[in-house]
Amino acid sequence: MRELPGWLRGSVTVWLAFWAAVHLYFGGFGFPEPIEMRSLHLLVFTPPLFLLYPAFPTRSPMNRPSMFDWAWAAASAAPHLWVFVNAGAVSDRMEYVDPFTPVMMALAITCMVTMLESIRRAVEPGLAWMVAICLLYMFVGHHLPGVLNTRVFTTAEIMESAWLVPTAGGVYGPLTGIVATTIAVFILFGAFMQGSGTGRLFSNLGAAVAGRYTGGPAKVAVISSGLFGTMSGSSVSNVITTGAMTIPLMVRIGYKPAVAAGIESAASVGGALMPPVMGAAAFVMAEITNIPYGDIIVAAAIGAVLYYFAIVAAVHFEAKRAGIKPMAAADIPAWREVLADIHLVLPIGLLVHLMMERWSGNFAAFCSTLAMIAVSLLRARTRMGWRAILESLTNAGLTMAPLAVSIAASGVVVSVLTATGMVVAFGGIIKEFAGGNLGLLLMMLCVTVLVLGLGIPTTPSYIIAAAIGVPQVLELGRPLGVDMMQAHLFIFYFAVIADATPPVAAAAFAAAAIAKASPTIASLHASRFGIAGFTVGFAFIYDPGIMLRGGPMEIFMATAIQVVALTMITSAYAGYLLRPMGVPLRLLLGGIGLFAAFGHIAPDTVRLPLAAGVLAAVALLQYASGRRAAAA
Template sequence: MACAAAVHLYFGGTGFPEPIRMRGFHLLVFVPPLFLLYPARAASPQHRPSLLDWIWALAAAAPHAWVLWNADAVSDRMEYVDPFSPLMMALGIICIITLLEATRRAVEPGLAWMVAGSLAYMWWGHHLPGVLNSRVFTPAEIVESAWLVPTAGGVYGPLTGIVATTIAVFIIFGAFMQGSGTGRLFQNLGAVAAGRYTGGPAKVAVITSGLFGTMSGSSVSNVITTGAMTIPLMIRIGYSRTVAAGIESAASVGGALMPPVMGAAAFVMAEITNIPYGEILIAATLGAILYYFAILAAVHFEAKRLGMKPMAVADIPAAREVLADLHLVIPIVVLVWLMTERWSGNFAAFCATMAMIAIAMLYRRTRMSPRAIFDSLANAGLTMAPLAVSIAGAGIVVSALTATGMVVAFGGIIKEMAGGQLWLLLILLATTVLVLGLGLPTTPSYIIAAAIGVPQLLALGVDLLPAHMFLFYFAVIADATPPVAAAAFAAAAIARASPTMSSVHATRFGIAGFTVGFAFIYDPGIMMRGSLVEIVTAFLMQVAALTLVTSAYAGFLLAPLNIALRVLLGAAGLATAFAHMLPDPARLAVGMGALALVAAWQSLRPTTPRTA
């Protein structure tokens, strides 16, 4: 794994081989090891691969080795025109079967079933009635479209290409951030910034998870990394186990929204839309700030209502602990600068990784030994391997949906249900993405939703980037929404709490994901588009709306709120966020006015206990 990651890093700085060779190498080095790392069943040997696992691994290597060896011929062949030989048919079937099994073991059984279902639809779709009916596909066409159509989709399609290049190098950069001690810097920074305030551990969880998200972009890994520290602290000061798990999972999910290294789906977005990643980064910045503002506000109001204490002084690191690692921010600055200067993503990540290694060497505290460098590369490889198969599986689904015309058919169903109403179309698409998120990781969920939903949004006049950002946000927060929420379930395991209730709390703490998602469509200032006045107005509207909503469901503003005031604040918050038929100044006046009115009422009532 470490050697494979090192080769990807080398290519990121010097240039990649031609696409088929790179994709073949990427899949060859990352798919077979999954059978050796992930047991087939709970009853299988857990600490060593069985003979059957080795057979699976060798079978998985065969199709990709053949492609790598015959890369020139594969690149030159005309898809669906040149003969698809019996050997290619056999290798294609082996590729699909091993991919399904690797996905089942290492990613999600739900994704494996969706891939299998898409292939079954190509085989039997011509028997279905109405809009579900498709043309007849031969077995060779099905296998070829799923495996070897590098210009359109499937295992060797463009999605695998972006993972094998840009995303791989960013994952390596994130691994070196963790290996150099940047994680310690973020953890200490969160504790110093928020630990002394009411509900300190919860606020530390929010800040730390957001900062960790710049490294991994994975909600589950964020939960595991930061939750081991923050969840017990939250429980210790009085949060219930389900609320503590909900706060941590909501904060960790937002890591995929946090620039400069967002989740893999953001890089896929750049590839699909042909929009520079630097532009996507800028468009996502205010939305990410609002997401974490809402969680912090909710945590603050709940902590005030419950009368919680700050972190113990002994648990808060000294400021010198933060300063001792502060030089590790320089590589992140280098990355952001290169991206905003429109350097390619893979070269920017390569330069930032080299800068991280060099900067870490300046002080003994952060100096990376050869072993630490090797471990960072190995950790990057362990992260890339499951992503490789999940993206390849998503490529098969997209290829099947496109070939059968199901993208058009399903999009037509949604369009007909929406009846030309943009707001209804957005609700239907958001629901679709959340349903996909029940069984799919964020990136495949976003890819499939974009194939279905973006054409419908474009047809109603929505610009390309807002359309993709809308679907991206809902694909991300699906990891925290019930009934199946990967991040919330991981947090619940740490907290020893109910997974379902943890995901319910995660949803209410991550409410900004819903309001900001719609703001991308209706309030372009959130994406830093328009004049300065429009940008500031859009931002303040969201701040007011989120403060109102979080205060309403926490039952606290400056003091405890009665039912009538909670209803008033909640209604005003929803109006500020979603009453798009009103002019922006009117929406802002509603939000700020409601806040000022209730705050003044609570401040002036002599019987109301005041709070700091």
């Protein structure tokens, strides 16, 4: 991102802060008509991207926008301004029936080109390429053989479907709608959490809880990153914010740089899995499925706790094996320091309460944001003055801008997949390869989502994979009673952890830069520490007890299986349980742990006793061996 000169930096700051405040107002007092809101959202947040992000970091000026950047910004505003001004006519026109005029064609092409360029600069080049390839496919698909063959689309049909058909997808489709409304207000809530000092509360709480134990800094990283992730909404920003403190501390007490980067990136990625604010993709899930967001966070709660339990367990065993000590007492904050900020949890409690009471997400976030400002005034150290409020609004705007164009691009991809029938075709290909086997279908979808995550952010990756895979999961999972929420949570988990899995892992690469380690090695360690993302993802389908479904016994069995399995897998990775383990014991624990986690062909009443029995036997064996060694 550029360092703009003073007058321009001030202008962009005021612009972003003002429009973020307008979105907050809409969240509490009602939004304009959908097409007005969606076009306004893109109109105000797309142009600043060309001023803030250079076209080429090595060749473009980094202290000012060029004339070309100003031209790009003006061009990017034109299509959205036209739609905003003509919102009534756009809403009333009959799609594919009313003429698509030359003016509309010019504006549609301008919108596509400027959107692709803004994504290339500010989001991910891979997403820009995917959108471009999808549009190209509509032009040439009728020349392709077999399942890829489509009907002939005219240029007008292609541009209209991508730009001006808000009911079916495209730039102004429902996905842009949910980002411009609910997600925008939650981003504001997260920004005000950060501005009030809630991040300091989370960091101090993590250090006070875990700092005095073996591998303390790593456990602090896990806890603080998980808490911070509930307000940041971005795994990369989570890494940069918390990792700047935790990664050097982990390296200083003995962790290898790549291991420290892997721990931080795995913990930061999991922030999007942690209720009550699970990132943009979770709100999109609520919009797509029509499932209340409160129900989603309840279903995801145990899975998120299991994810972080596995990271803490892995960190503990790693620290024990390497002989890493706790944090120095001087670095551990006193509990009075933690309690000095404890009042900042009240708005979070209010948010959870309103969501559980089925209030709309945008109104719950609006009330909680105002409550955060009010609660911050209770103590001088957290008091938000006008500068802090302006900074929080600006940070929210900086987060909204790239998200706005990436979600609009996802709408274009969904529109293309729907218009060409590739949703059905891709689903049919996956289903055919799976041969009617649900387990094989899930593995193929897992790989698909992880591959999409190589060059696409979490939310677009989830949207595209859900469009392709959810109908197939529901069809093959019908005998097991698999429902919409289970299928979507499965895909959601893998879309999230794709940010930490090799070969391209945005969060792991950011952590590796801080640790001065190999990005590839860091991403491998991140996958190891985040193993629960894989086990919990499959458990959503086969063990719905972790979604708090069924009676107490079903919930206990499903959760206990995951706890025991993850303990065995992480200890086998580290080569340590109560004492260092040799290869035979590591293979035994790892094999039985994997069977308990993924062997859904066996009933719970077999997997849990087997895994728990083997774990207890190995623990007793090591305990007895330790006693004998001590006596000798």
